[in-house]
Amino acid sequence: MEETRTTFEIPVGPVHPALKENIRFTFRVEGERILGVDVKPGFVHRGIEYMGMRRNLIQVLYLSERICGICSISHPIVLVQAVEQAAGIEVPPRAQYIRVIVSELERLHSHLLWAGVAAHELGFDTLLHLSWKVREAVMDILEELTGNRVDYAIPIYGGVRRDISPEQMPKVSEMIRYYRGLFEELSDTFLRDPSVEARTRNVGVLEPEEAHELLAVGPTARASGLRKDVRQDWPYLVYGDMDVRALTPEDHGLEVRGDVFDKIVVRLLEVAQSLDLIERCMEEMPDGEITSFPKLPALLAHLKKAEGEGIGRHEAPRGEVIHYVRLEAGQEGPSVWKVKAPTYSNLMPWVPMFEDQEIADIPIIAASIDPCMCCMDRVHVVRSGRPEEWTKQELLRRSWEKTRRLCG
Amino acid sequence: MIVQMIWQSAAVVLGGLLLGLVYKGLDRKLAARMQGRIGPPLRQPFLDVRKLMVKENVVPRDAVPWLFHAAPILALVAAATVLLYLPLGGLAPVLTGRGDLILVLYLLAVPAVAMALGGFAAGTPFSAVGAQREIVMMMSYEFPLAVVVVGIVWRTATLGHSPAFSLAVVSGTPLWSLVGPLGVLGLALLLLCLLVVTPAELSKIPFDIPEAETEIAGGLLVEYSGVNLALFYLADALKTVAMGALVVALFIPYGLAGVFGLEGLVAGIVDVAFFLVKVFAVVFASVTVVRVAMARLKVDQVARGFWIPITTAALAGLVLLILDKAVVG
Numbered sequence: 261m262e263e264t265r266t267t268f269e270i271p272v273g274p275v276h277p278a279l280k281e282n283i284r285f286t287f288r289v290e291g292e293r294i295l296g297v298d299v300k301p302g303f304v305h306r307g308i309e310y311m312g313m314r315r316n317l318i319q320v321l322y323l324s325e326r327i328c329g330i331c332s333i334s335h336p337i338v339l340v341q342a343v344e345q346a347a348g349i350e351v352p353p354r355a356q357y358i359r360v361i362v363s364e365l366e367r368l369h370s371h372l373l374w375a376g377v378a379a380h381e382l383g384f385d386t387l388l389h390l391s392w393k394v395r396e397a398v399m400d401i402l403e404e405l406t407g408n409r410v411d412y413a414i415p416i417y418g419g420v421r422r423d424i425s426p427e428q429m430p431k432v433s434e435m436i437r438y439y440r441g442l443f444e445e446l447s448d449t450f451l452r453d454p455s456v457e458a459r460t461r462n463v464g465v466l467e468p469e470e471a472h473e474l475l476a477v478g479p480t481a482r483a484s485g486l487r488k489d490v491r492q493d494w495p496y497l498v499y500g501d502m503d504v505r506a507l508t509p510e511d512h513g514l515e516v517r518g519d520v521f522d523k524i525v526v527r528l529l530e531v532a533q534s535l536d537l538i539e540r541c542m543e544e545m546p547d548g549e550i551t552s553f554p555k556l557p558a559l560l561a562h563l564k565k566a567e568g569e570g571i572g573r574h575e576a577p578r579g580e581v582i583h584y585v586r587l588e589a590g591q592e593g594p595s596v597w598k599v600k601a602p603t604y605s606n607l608m609p610w611v612p613m614f615e616d617q618e619i620a621d622i623p624i625i626a627a628s629i630d631p632c633m634c635c636m637d638r639v640h641v642v643r644s645g646r647p648e649e650w651t652k653q654e655l656l657r658r659s660w661e662k663t664r665r666l667c668g
Numbered sequence: 669m670i671v672q673m674i675w676q677s678a679a680v681v682l683g684g685l686l687l688g689l690v691y692k693g694l695d696r697k698l699a700a701r702m703q704g705r706i707g708p709p710l711r712q713p714f715l716d717v718r719k720l721m722v723k724e725n726v727v728p729r730d731a732v733p734w735l736f737h738a739a740p741i742l743a744l745v746a747a748a749t750v751l752l753y754l755p756l757g758g759l760a761p762v763l764t765g766r767g768d769l770i771l772v773l774y775l776l777a778v779p780a781v782a783m784a785l786g787g788f789a790a791g792t793p794f795s796a797v798g799a800q801r802e803i804v805m806m807m808s809y810e811f812p813l814a815v816v817v818v819g820i821v822w823r824t825a826t827l828g829h830s831p832a833f834s835l836a837v838v839s840g841t842p843l844w845s846l847v848g849p850l851g852v853l854g855l856a857l858l859l860l861c862l863l864v865v866t867p868a869e870l871s872k873i874p875f876d877i878p879e880a881e882t883e884i885a886g887g888l889l890v891e892y893s894g895v896n897l898a899l900f901y902l903a904d905a906l907k908t909v910a911m912g913a914l915v916v917a918l919f920i921p922y923g924l925a926g927v928f929g930l931e932g933l934v935a936g937i938v939d940v941a942f943f944l945v946k947v948f949a950v951v952f953a954s955v956t957v958v959r960v961a962m963a964r965l966k967v968d969q970v971a972r973g974f975w976i977p978i979t980t981a982a983l984a985g986l987v988l989l990i991l992d993k994a995v996v997g
Contacts, residue, residue, distance in 0.1 A: 268793065384962065
């Protein structure tokens with residue numbers, strides 16, 4: 261687009277009220293219209309992988325929980341999957357069900373949290389307070405089942421750390437009933453409010469082709485009509501038995517437009533889907549062991565002997581999260597640990613979403629992918645005290661080099 | 669005479685400030701209750717002002733200092749002056765006979781202009797965007813506001829009251845009972861328009877576009893701090909009272925003293941108290957309830973909304989009043 265004298269640059273971030281975490285956007289704007297955007301991540305790199313590779317695997321598990329406060333079950337679930345694959349550990353069925361229940365509870369609270377944040381970005385604080393008030397029900401259940409509101413410490417290699425007792429079951433059913441009763445009201449306030457619709461319809465549109473080419477994941481991709489969900493495409497745990505289907509706005513009887521409104525629709529649908537999944541898991545959950553290694557020293561000894569590599573994938577509330585782990589015999593920790601959070605895949609879709617929108621749309625478009633910067637920041641290149649930027653060509657060249665090196 | 673007027677003015681302005689801050693406190697408390705929160709104590713606005721008064725007054729490097737400092741003072745003075753022209757309950761305006769509704773309209777626009785000037789003078793991107801938005805907002809809501817005022821004044825004049833632009837005359841002539849059914853409908857439309865213009869004039873959600881905390885971090889106020897910010901805050905408090913008082917003066921200028929047959933000091937006190945309740949009711953209906961029930965709109969949506977539906981409604985109200993004149997006389 262043409263540059264004129266009235267074009268100027270607006271920096272948003274690394275610290276800005278619209279951003280809950282640190283990232284820097286530089287918008288080129290003309291009046292209120294956005295001509296282009298430059299996204300610069302890298303402000304919250306904490307060297308988590310480096311720390312993990314210097315600790316034993318059980319410590320890494322707790323570290324992985326602290327990658328993200330919201331997805332604090334997603335990362336450990338993926339890590340244990342990867343390690344179990346590498347070390348050849350079986351997981352008892354009951355443990356698999358418990359993992360699914362807790363991760364669906366997490367999706368529930370994450371989507372409700374997002375709904376509140378989105379409402380706040382729109383300047384609709386009443387909706388923020390409403391969403392966060394009803395979110396307390398699922399937080400209470402998480403605390404009841406795991407002992408914590410965040411960082412649940414549920415998965416362990418070979419199973420889970422806590423069982424769900426029969427007395428707890430009715431409380432969970434009570435919560436499911438509460439949300440089902442509330443669902444109509446919630447979808448009414450979000451989907452039928454004229455001011456919400458005015459601010460989200462045809463805003464931040466991501467075309468299906470763009471979503472496909474830029475590898476968008478999670479609700480961001482599904483709102484553009486891509487039926488893409490790890491739980492459906494590559495079933496793991498007991499998701500294979502649950503007939504999980506990736507939901508798009510079509511399932512709500514709407515035409516797919518890929519805008520922010522569609523992203524609200526998809527997340528609301530997923531709240532209902534998670535309720536169904538939790539209910540079904542509770543009904544079908546078999547009795548039995550919850551872990552194949554009740555004693556930690558035995559587990560550590562087994563892991564120390566293990567050799568191999570594993571990949572774990574999971575549909576976190578924001579999209580696909582992947583962990584890669586390589587274990588070497590005689591070593592307590594992983595020799596390689598690689599984490600890919602969903603936000604990483606959803607960064608590039610931001611660029612077409614921001615194009616030709618208005619300054620007023622920046623917060624809601626930024627929030628629409630439900631970004632989590634500290635999950636995503638994995639690399640920060642610093643040379644002699646100064647940050648360095650690598651282009652696509654440079655990165656390609658380096659990865660070719662590495663492949664050649666690996667192939668010997 | 670002059671000395672007495674100065675004393676009266678000082679009393680009105682101080683009273684207005686006090687009242688404005690109390691209304692702000694009530695607004696915050698009630699909004700919080702409607703959102704399921706506890707909310708701040710009623711005296712929170714007073715605490716805020718006291719705190720801001722002792723905070724550092726930062727001036728950005730690229731700012732135009734004299735304009736940057738002048739803007740909050742200009743806003744406060746203009747907002748205070750409006751109050752002196754408005755009838756407050758049974759009391760006539762302090763400056764009766766020295767200016768009229770047209771002047772009030774201009775004075776109401778001054779704080780907004782001052783804020784825009786301050787925003788531009790700050791010389792940073794967010795404040796510049798905020799200032800541009802403020803100007804667009806003003807261009808949007810000023811016309812329907814003028815139509816409302818002209819409609820009321822014209823109908824008052826046709827009933828043989830003069831000078832028609834005097835607020836004392838307008839508020840002394842409650843039109844509702846003097847016009848026919850068409851006129852009542854027209855007046856209702858004009859009242860509706862004025863109630864929609866009120867939150868826009870006061871930059872409250874859904875029209876808090878020039879400040880838009882989540883978008884431009886406070887917009888034209890982003891660079892202001894300390895005393896300057898406190899002055900803008902006080903100007904806003906005064907403007908809230910002024911807008912409420914304007915709506916009351918134009919549309920609900922009724923008193924209770926006459927109904928109960930009171931006289932003297934008691935009548936004055938009852939009328940002033942009733943006036944405060946009316947102003948609060950207006951502020952509650954058009955600011956508090958609206959800002960709790962809506963999301964922030966975008967500036968183009970607001971401009972379109974004011975230029976087409978609201979202006980049309982205001983003009984329709986005016987036409988109805990004209991028809992009413994033709995029918996009733």
